[in-house]
Amino acid sequence: MKRLFYSDTIPATLLRDYIYCPMIPWIKIFYRYEEPATESMLKASRETDANYKEKIAEKYKLPKPWRIEVYLYDKETGLSGVADIIAGEKRAVVAEIKRFKREKYQHQRIQLLIYAYLTNKLIAPVEKAILIHEEKITLEIEITKQHLETIEKTAKKLRETIEKEEPPTTNPDQRRCIACQYRRICPKTEK
Numbered sequence: 001m002k003r004l005f006y007s008d009t010i011p012a013t014l015l016r017d018y019i020y021c022p023m024i025p026w027i028k029i030f031y032r033y034e035e036p037a038t039e040s041m042l043k044a045s046r047e048t049d050a051n052y053k054e055k056i057a058e059k060y061k062l063p064k065p066w067r068i069e070v071y072l073y074d075k076e077t078g079l080s081g082v083a084d085i086i087a088g089e090k091r092a093v094v095a096e097i098k099r100f101k102r103e104k105y106q107h108q109r110i111q112l113l114i115y116a117y118l119t120n121k122l123i124a125p126v127e128k129a130i131l132i133h134e135e136k137i138t139l140e141i142e143i144t145k146q147h148l149e150t151i152e153k154t155a156k157k158l159r160e161t162i163e164k165e166e167p168p169t170t171n172p173d174q175r176r177c178i179a180c181q182y183r184r185i186c187p188k189t190e191k
């Protein structure tokens with residue numbers, strides 16, 4: 001079994017990448033390469049600090065207590081990540097806060113579901129997960145057993161993929177490859 005690049009943890013972002021295309025985590029692990037964050041991503045991250053997140057919790061009157069920027073790690077699946085807000089005690093609401101809205105945010109939805117999974121397993125049953133862009137709720141998901149099972153099964157598949165030497169077989173939509181940041185070094189598309 002190969003040792004993982006991420007000290008045996010699987011960051012939520014890696015699972016999010018896997019759902020986009022199974023080749024991306026394989027590239028990150030075996031080529032030890034990650035695309036650097038862009039200046040606009042770094043700016044958004046600086047502006048979305050803990051105070052900003054607390055203001056959002058206040059604005060939407062999320063149930064207390066509020067836990068802000070919580071590191072979560074599940075030994076069983078290896079999944080880890082930092083949830084922006086976990087609100088409530090016996091039943092939790094998980095919130096992912098983004099400073100700027102993007103046209104497509106499917107990848108952020110997946111990340112939100114991963115935090116819901118981790119919170120459900122480690123802190124309290126999750127009833128709802130919300131995605132907030134520019135201080136407005138853009139997505140609200142009632143969390144079901146099926147959401148949680150899907151995340152768990154996909155995490156297992158990801159682990160199997162990155163424990164193999166050979167690249168995974170993938171057949172993504174060509175539009176994904178065209179938009180993919182890893183296209184230049186991907187074993188599937190490199191010339």
Ligand code: SF4
Nearest residue numbers: 021023177180183186
């Ligand atoms: S270029 Fe295509 S096959 Fe390669 S990692 Fe990106 S989406 Fe996947």
